Amino acid sequence: MSARRDDGPAPGDGRKVRLRLSELRRPPRRDWAVRFAFGIGVSALAGVVSVLAGPRAGGLFLAFPAILLASVTLVAKEEGVRQAGQDVAGATFGTLGLIGFAVVVALTVTLWPLWLSLTIATLTWAALSLALYAAVTRLRR
């Protein structure tokens, strides 16, 4: 589910953060299909709960750990429980970013256009998660 370390560290797997388009060819098509299916499943679940119990209850499932759950079981099978645990530890920083995302949307969505509110919220998620990840990684060294 997440970017895998099939053959050890990928080229350029150092401290620098880079985007490499060629990496998209690495995972098999089946992996992309599984990801798409999980996205559909979780979003449908959130949508059904929202219709049946209201948008606030549906909102709970916008931060449902299904995709991580799927990733953990797959990674544990392919690379061992230790690696799966490391992915979960990394996801912790992403969840702290998610809290920031939701707070920013709640604070701004009635004041700003939707696109701006969601863009700033997404940037908040990225900044918070990556900054916390970098800070904790540096402290552990």
Next chain:
Amino acid sequence: MGEVTDQIVEVVLKALAGGVFVLAFAALAEMLTPKRLAGVFCAAPSVALASLIVTAGIAGVPDVLASARGMQIGAVGFTLYCLIAVPLLRRWGAWWGALAALAVWGAAVAAGYALAPQGLLSVRTTAVPAPLPWPAAPELSPPPVHPS
């Protein structure tokens, strides 16, 4: 019948958009190096973005606000899930550890949903109208003093 059809359309649109956004974030995670960052992208706001955009288009901004308040609780539960899942995975293995942590998410979210109706820290927004200054309290002149 029309309302039910609309609700089905809403769920289908959210599901398709969710699939697309999950793929987009997965592609981003795949392209990104170092690969150590992959775990962070397991908690990307992909489903949230898709669902909130469709919600805004169909139901409007008040429902987006309510969803975001619910999401705050869900995200706190997600953080607890991650914190507790690491030792549980080591102790009970991938499946049972992850499922037990999911129970923690459920309990945390249920408690948060009941205890924090306005979301985290009772976040106030403009949707909650401030008390209006009008009608202002009339200025009362002090009662006349009658020296006895």
